[in-house]
Amino acid sequence: MLNSVNLQGRLTRDPELRELETKKKVASFTLAVDRGKDATDFIRCVAWDKTAETISTYTHKGDMIVCSGRLSVRPWKDKEGKNREETNVVVYDVSFCGGRKATEEKPRYQQPTFEDLGDAGGELPF
Numbered sequence: 001m002l003n004s005v006n007l008q009g010r011l012t013r014d015p016e017l018r019e020l021e022t023k024k025k026v027a028s029f030t031l032a033v034d035r036g037k038d039a040t041d042f043i044r045c046v047a048w049d050k051t052a053e054t055i056s057t058y059t060h061k062g063d064m065i066v067c068s069g070r071l072s073v074r075p076w077k078d079k080e081g082k083n084r085e086e087t088n089v090v091v092y093d094v095s096f097c098g099g100r101k102a103t104e105e106k107p108r109y110q111q112p113t114f115e116d117l118g119d120a121g122g123e124l125p126f
Contacts, residue, residue, distance in 0.1 A: 007045075009043065011032075011063050012029075026052055046091065051094060
């Protein structure tokens with residue numbers, strides 16, 4: 001049997017990194033994944049340990065990433081005692097897809113201007 005998921009999407013918010021009592025780190029985030037011209041799916045994801053640290057350190061809201069992982073369905077009971085399920089993608093690999101949205105202006109390199117050294121009496125100033 002196979003349980004494998006690959007997603008490409010944009011982060012809907014900055015990843016939230018937490019440290020559990022067991023000292024394990026977990027990052028949770030949501031990916032907005034285009035399904036078609038006018039449809040978007042919002043997929044909840046979790047990552048553990050080094051992957052969690054990498055995602056929380058190097059990604060921010062609006063960044064495009066590719067995640068590989070597996071589906072995880074976790075049953076739980078709500079306040080009224082009704083059975084519920086939560087589906088997440090447990091991410092074990094992440095790739096970064098360039099910068100932020102194209103609408104954001106990137107700073108451009110500016111060549112430093114030449115400064116007139118004045119008259120140094122014919123000698124070099126160094």
